Amino acid sequence: MELTVGPIQYFWSEDNWADFYTRLADSPVDRVVVGELVCSKRLPFFQHRIPEALAALQAAGKQVAVTSLALVTLKRERKQTAELAEMGMEVEVNDLTALAYLPQGAAFSVGPLVNVYSAGTLEWLARRGATRISLPPELPIASVQALVRAARDNGVMIEVWGHGRLPLAISGRCYHARMHGRPKDNCLFACEDDPDGADVRTLDDTPFLAINGVQTLSDTHACAAYQLDLLQEAGVGALRLSPQSQGFDEVCAAYRGALDGAITDTALEARLRAASPAGTRLSDGFLTGETGVAWSRG
Amino acid sequence: MEIVCPAGTPAALRAAVKAGAHTVYCGFADETNARNFPGLNFDRDEMEESIALAHDYGAKVLIAINTYPRAGAEGIWHQAIADAERFGADAVILADIGLLDHAARHHPGLRRHLSVQAAAANADAINFYGREFGVKRVVLPRVLSVPEIAAINAETEVETEVFVFGGLCVMAEGRCSLSSYATGKSPNMNGVCSPASHVAYHETAGRLDAQLGGYTIHRVGAGEPAPYPTLCKGCFSAGDKTGHLFEDPVSLNAEALMPALQKAGVTALKIEGRQRSASYVSQVVRNFRMAVDALDQGRPMPEGMLARLSEGQAMTAGAYKKTWR
Known part of the structure; x- marks a missing residue:
């Protein structure tokens, strides 16, 4: 199974952003999706570093793709989406608006924020040129299995969300700005202070969600450590790892080790916990549990 | 119109x-x-x-x-x-x-x-x-x-x-898994959001807690009307703020x-x-x-x-x- 690194979901400084991809070039992953997924206002801060990052990753033998925005409403955002299609790189479509700009017949991939729930949608996207589909994280294993069967007949590779905070919702409204009492257009980039999102707790002080600008994520880090065999048996082609600000090299190395059979699932979990901030909570409920937040070992 | x-x-x-x-x-x-x-x-x-x-x-x-x-x-x-x-x-x-x-x-x-x-x-x-x-x-x-x-x-x-x-809806419709994350039931797959089957009210020490999927997201004094606990309109804390972080009810x-x-x-x-x-x-x-x-x-x-x-x-x-x- 391949390892894909998804786009950085958060707003990191330009230098941290570039360093992340320099290090990633040396890590045992197969594919890297680069670009801005969440907020169009962030892109100008690191856009000029993208070509260098892509070149370094390609030189290291990685497959690369550039992501579309997850929610396109403004003129500026439509323009950014059109420019993406003109880059000549493979585009990971995370809002169907991007499809409107991709030339007929151009190969593309589909990211986890496009609703691919059943074979009919998969087949239509394959006819339009999709070669790879990263499934929505909320799909249960039975759906993953059915979609892999449909994908096989259509020459599409299926990818599943493997590790990292889950992208649960996207909004027109910025929650970082709201939290700081600022309007969206004058947000002063409040999200910059939270490189892994701002933790959201319930009234019982239970960790629950994380705010990342217009995006809402899970508090837990999804972790497919105990589903790797199930996913491999199903014929899933790739596992997506979502960037976090600390310990991500080790996350990549640990998953690679487990997929190669070098370490056990429990050893993988231990290494992931050691690499993450103390108290990081894990979940794997969307794949095999009753609720998304559930953890099969909890 | x-x-x-x-x-x-x-x-x-x-x-x-x-x-x-x-x-x-x-x-x-x-x-x-x-x-x-x-x-x-x-x-x-x-x-x-x-x-x-x-x-x-x-x-x-x-x-x-x-x-x-x-x-x-x-x-x-x-x-x-x-x-x-x-x-x-x-x-x-x-x-x-x-x-x-x-x-x-x-x-x-x-x-x-x-x-x-x-x-x-x-x-x-x-x-x-x-x-x-x-x-x-x-x-x-x-x-x-x-x-x-x-x-x-x-x-x-x-x-x-x-x-x-x-x-x-506060979030972009059809692109929200908050409900399935907390309850297993989602708008996209099941046609439900924050379902009543997962709502519980608990009255203790003069206050009434409204929970969804076990998460307390509203709290009012006993006897006050408690809003239905829809996830995106719940009350949460982040940093030093407590309130309706996503949307007011x-x-x-x-x-x-x-x-x-x-x-x-x-x-x-x-x-x-x-x-x-x-x-x-x-x-x-x-x-x-x-x-x-x-x-x-x-x-x-x-x-x-x-x-x-x-x-x-x-x-x-x-x-x-x-x-x-």
Whole structure:
């Protein structure tokens, strides 16, 4: 199974952003999706570093793709989406608006924020040129299995969300700005202070969600450590790892080790916990549990 | 402008058409529609009879088949589309690309509307659905301001329908898994959000906690009315702030913006509330029909007619007046 690194979901400084991809070039992953997924206002801060990052990753033998925005409403955002299609790189479509700009017949991939729930949608996207589909994280294993069967007949590779905070919702409204009492257009980039999102707790002080600008994520880090065999048996082609600000090299190395059979699932979990901030909570409920937040070992 | 009214039951449909609804939308009693609540919606016989009744009153019926089919069980959704056509529905409201493609190929004569659950939020996306699947009307997501809606209408031939009254999604519709994360039940897959089956109220030491999936997201003093614990309208803490981090428990009322929406080129005004009673539907529809008739005839609109019908008391013009931008 391949390892894909998804786009950085958060707003990191330009230098941290570039360093992340320099290090990633040396890590045992197969594919890297680069670009801005969440907020169009962030892109100008690191856009000029993208070509260098892509070149370094390609030189290291990685497959690369550039992501579309997850929610396109403004003129500026439509323009950014059109420019993406003109880059000549493979585009990971995370809002169907991007499809409107991709030339007929151009190969593309589909990211986890496009609703691919059943074979009919998969087949239509394959006819339009999709070669790879990263499934929505909320799909249960039975759906993953059915979609892999449909994908096989259509020459599409299926990818599943493997590790990292889950992208649960996207909004027109910025929650970082709201939290700081600022309007969206004058947000002063409040999200910059939270490189892994701002933790959201319930009234019982239970960790629950994380705010990342217009995006809402899970508090837990999804972790497919105990589903790797199930996913491999199903014929899933790739596992997506979502960037976090600390310990991500080790996350990549640990998953690679487990997929190669070098370490056990429990050893993988231990290494992931050691690499993450103390108290990081894990979940794997969307794949095999009753609720998304559930953890099969909890 | 056309008013598009909710009907969760045959009684509500009857009330809506009698009150002057131009159009009613409803769904089958299963997971194919995004208001799959216990005791709501139409079985096959009820749907067939209700469509005939609406047509007798000169009203149209739109059938919402707007969840995302479960892989391997697409037949349930395909059957719903076939039945909608067989019963004479005036259009189906779809969100899923696979279903749109299926309907366009197998039921080309059945008019297709794009559900808000597809969250098509710009003219490029809307024209894409128009071009690829022959979509004639789009229900716009509730993230757009009136000038943005006007700009969209200037760039598309697809008709636009906008929500003007009732419940309000805070997140881009059809792209939210908050409910399934906490309860296992999702709008996209099961047609439910923050389901009542996962709600619990606990009264202790003079306070009442409202929980969803075991998470306490509202707290009031004992005896005070406790709002329903919908996830995105819950009370949370982040940093040193505690409050409604996503949205206050408000409902949408864009009544005052109807003239602006008409100028913006909107074809239809949609009222949320398939979970509402027949008498509520009747009152809301009657008021909205009076308002659009006044607008169409260039008379002043009756003012403040709907305030007392709103969920709780707090109302908002939502994104249409984008104070948060």
